[in-house]
Amino acid sequence: MKIKAISQLIQGESLTPLKENKDYLTAFACDLMSDCLAFINDPNCILITGLVNEQSLRTAEMLDIDCIIFVRGKLIPKEIIELGKKHSLTLISTKLTLFEVSGILYQAGIRPLQIR
C-alpha cells in the first residue's frame, strides 16, 4: 500500500517528504524500542508508535525502517523532524490512537509481522 493512501486513511500529517512510490505491506505498533529491535524483521515495515524522541528514530535507523507514524497527536519537536529528514525517514503524525491506526491499517490490508 502506498504511503499517501495510508496517510489519508489515518488523517495523517506528513512531517517529512513521502516516498510516494514505495509499497508497505506490514506494520509493527509499539512504544518499546527494545521490542522493536527484538522483533522487527522486515525493513519494509511501518513503525507505529507514540514514542516521540531520538530513540524512536534511531531504532528505525538501525532496523532500516524508513517510515514512522506517530500517534495520539503528540507534538513533534523540530529537532526530531530535522533528524528524520537527515536520515530520509518518512514521518507522519496523526491524532488517532495506536489502536485506531492499527485497526484502520489492518482493515486496509496491512499485515502484522511474523515474529516467531
Next chain:
Amino acid sequence: MTVSFEFAVYHEDYHNAGVASSEIKKYLTQIGLDPQLIRRIVICSYEAEMNVVIHSYGGKMVLLIDDNEIRLEIADKGPGIPNIELAMQEGYSTAPLSARERGFGAGMGLPNMKKNADVFEIASSPQGTVVKLAWVII
C-alpha cells in the same frame, strides 16, 4: 589489517544515545558489508550503547574490523551487574523510569545482543562490565 574505531558513551546522555551506533552503521555500509549482517551488528551496538547510557557511569565502545571478523567491545566504569544470569532473562530489568520513558528498559537488551551476535561474552564486577561481541564475515 585491522581497522578500529572508539566511541565514548556517557551516563544518561539520551540526546546522543545512538550516535555511535549510527556512525558504525554508516561505516559498515560504506565498506559494503551484507545488509543483514550490518543489521545484526547495529542492533547489538545500539542495545549496548543504550545499556551504557542507562545503567553505567559511562564507558566506551570499540569496533574492530579485519578481513574475517568484526568485533565490538563495550566496557563501562561500573557499577556492574549483580546477577548476570537474571540480567540475561528476557523481561528482567532494573532500568530507571528515565529509560522506560524513552522506550528502553524492557529487559530485552542483553538477550537481544546474544541472539544477534555470533560470539557473546559478558563479564561484570563493581568496577565495570565488559561485553565482547563478534561476527564472522562470510
